[in-house]
Amino acid sequence: MGTLWQSLDLLPLEEPSGDVRERFYEMLNAYRQGLASAEPRKTFHRWQIAAAAALVAVGIGLGYGVRGYGHPPVEVSQLREEVASMRQLVALSLMQQQSASERLRGVSWAYRAEPSDREVLEALVTAVNHDANVNVRLAAVDALRRFAASPETRRAVIDALPSQTAPLVQVALIDLLVDFKERSAAGVLKTLAANREVNDGVRQQAQWALERLQ
Amino acid sequence: MKKLLILSFTAALMAPAVLPQDAQKATVAFSDPSRSRKLVVEATFGSITVRGYSGQEVIVEATGRTGFRRKGKEAEPPPGMHRIGGNSPGVEISEENNTVRISSGPSPFAQADVVIQVPTQTSVSVTARLGNAITIENITGEIETNNMNGQVTLTNVSGSVMAHSMNGKIVASLNSVTPDKAMSFSNMNGKIDVTLPAGIKANVKLKTNHGDIFTDFDIKLDSTAQAPQVEDNRKKDGRYRVQFDRGTTGTINGGGPELQFTTFNGDILIHKK
Numbered sequence: 496m497g498t499l500w501q502s503l504d505l506l507p508l509e510e511p512s513g514d515v516r517e518r519f520y521e522m523l524n525a526y527r528q529g530l531a532s533a534e535p536r537k538t539f540h541r542w543q544i545a546a547a548a549a550l551v552a553v554g555i556g557l558g559y560g561v562r563g564y565g566h567p568p569v570e571v572s573q574l575r576e577e578v579a580s581m582r583q584l585v586a587l588s589l590m591q592q593q594s595a596s597e598r599l600r601g602v603s604w605a606y607r608a609e610p611s612d613r614e615v616l617e618a619l620v621t622a623v624n625h626d627a628n629v630n631v632r633l634a635a636v637d638a639l640r641r642f643a644a645s646p647e648t649r650r651a652v653i654d655a656l657p658s659q660t661a662p663l664v665q666v667a668l669i670d671l672l673v674d675f676k677e678r679s680a681a682g683v684l685k686t687l688a689a690n691r692e693v694n695d696g697v698r699q700q701a702q703w704a705l706e707r708l709q
Numbered sequence: 710m711k712k713l714l715i716l717s718f719t720a721a722l723m724a725p726a727v728l729p730q731d732a733q734k735a736t737v738a739f740s741d742p743s744r745s746r747k748l749v750v751e752a753t754f755g756s757i758t759v760r761g762y763s764g765q766e767v768i769v770e771a772t773g774r775t776g777f778r779r780k781g782k783e784a785e786p787p788p789g790m791h792r793i794g795g796n797s798p799g800v801e802i803s804e805e806n807n808t809v810r811i812s813s814g815p816s817p818f819a820q821a822d823v824v825i826q827v828p829t830q831t832s833v834s835v836t837a838r839l840g841n842a843i844t845i846e847n848i849t850g851e852i853e854t855n856n857m858n859g860q861v862t863l864t865n866v867s868g869s870v871m872a873h874s875m876n877g878k879i880v881a882s883l884n885s886v887t888p889d890k891a892m893s894f895s896n897m898n899g900k901i902d903v904t905l906p907a908g909i910k911a912n913v914k915l916k917t918n919h920g921d922i923f924t925d926f927d928i929k930l931d932s933t934a935q936a937p938q939v940e941d942n943r944k945k946d947g948r949y950r951v952q953f954d955r956g957t958t959g960t961i962n963g964g965g966p967e968l969q970f971t972t973f974n975g976d977i978l979i980h981k982k
Binding site: 594595596597599600602603628629630631633634637661662663666667670694696700 | 851853855869871872873875889890891892893894895896897898912914916918966967969971972973974
């Protein structure tokens with residue numbers, strides 16, 4: 496290696512030959528000339544401006560043509576629908592997971608669904624009635640608030656009450672009926688309050704709810 | 710691969726001379742130690758303790774509490790007869806698809822206190838029906854508990870927790886939490902006392918029908934929630950107390966996954982670690 500560097504050192508230094516300088520100035524000159532001839536182009540001719548404007552107009556026209564004439568809300572609502580269905584998909588698929596923590600996340604996604612989304616509503620009702628984890632059921636009861644406007648929701652809450660096995664979930668369902676001011680629940684609440692096999696706390700809460708709903 | 714073994718207490722029951730604390734021990738390996746592990750425990754009677762340790766296998770130790778069987782003469786076969794079966798479902802252990810399942814049968818004769826040691830990084834799910842306490846220590850993973858009667862204690866755990874007890878208090882202390890995992894703590898009767906890492910990001914949901922909610926976290930409450938009473942004594946004795954009417958929502962450290970606390974009869978305490 497050392498000998499290689501030594502022999503490289505012995506090579507003579509390359510000196511620039513005389514015509515390098517000449518060629519450089521030739522190039523510089525040519526560049527200046529080119530620049531000078533290009534300068535006038537900076538100003539646009541009228542016809543160029545007109546052509547550009549025409550092209551823009553054609554573009555806008557084509558745009559409208561492709562999308563359907565003059566209905567911008569269609570696109571916006573389509574986008575909204577897509578977002579809603581994406582949220583529905585996330586909520587529904589998470590609620591199917593094996594991990595209880597993931598299902599709880601799915602339930603919290605349900606808050607972002609459209610209040611008219613029947614599939615998410617059904618999934619929540621299924622979770623309230625059948626999810627193996629009490630905490631997921633509790634969260635699902637709470638998420639039903641988003642669907643309060645639908646009579647189906649109220650019906651589902653009333654139906655879920657007697658068959659629910661976890662007292663804490665029963666309490667949550669009772670509280671929800673009170674918040675809904677659902678007077679048609681009185682019958683179910685009376686039965687629950689009178690049933691000695693039902694958890695004491697649940698019976699107390701049912702009694703309290705009956706008084707509140709009167 | 711499926712392994713099945715049964716720890717039978719019958720032998721102990723048939724020999725009244727052998728008295729309590731005759732622990733039964735069994736060891737089960739996960740079929741693939743490199744993949745994520747899960748332990749599922751379903752107990753009818755007795756207490757359950759799950760403890761993380763540095764080993765790779767599941768070590769199960771069951772101490773039989775025999776109830777009336779051992780005291781009475783029923784354990785003795787009638788004259789001229791011998792036992793051929795019955796009473797056997799003690800603790801059943803099986804392994805399939807990297808999940809170890811341990812269950813104690815519905816027979817009160819199988820009443821047992823079970824201590825299970827698992828590798829620290831294991832997801833754990835424990836359900837106890839008529840038993841006592843569920844205790845989980847030194848575990849990192851997804852932790853799920855469902856207890857009917859006893860208390861739930863989680864010490865030195867990390868990951869995510871879904872804890873429910875019907876009639877027992879819940880005391881949990883988490884060293885760190887998995888980001889993006891939802892968590893929930895609930896019971897019907899008894900306090901919920903949870904210690905969380907100071908930096909936790911969460912959307913909190915709190916509900917108690919008959920109790921107070923206390924925290925030293927700075928929980929930013931949603932404006933739509935009913936206005937709670939706030940006692941700020943952080944300058945005096947460092948105690949920050951928030952009292953809510955029934956339920957409310959808010960965020961910790963800017964918000965994050967769902968963090969839910971629900972109780973009917975009891976206080977909720979959320980401590981900052």
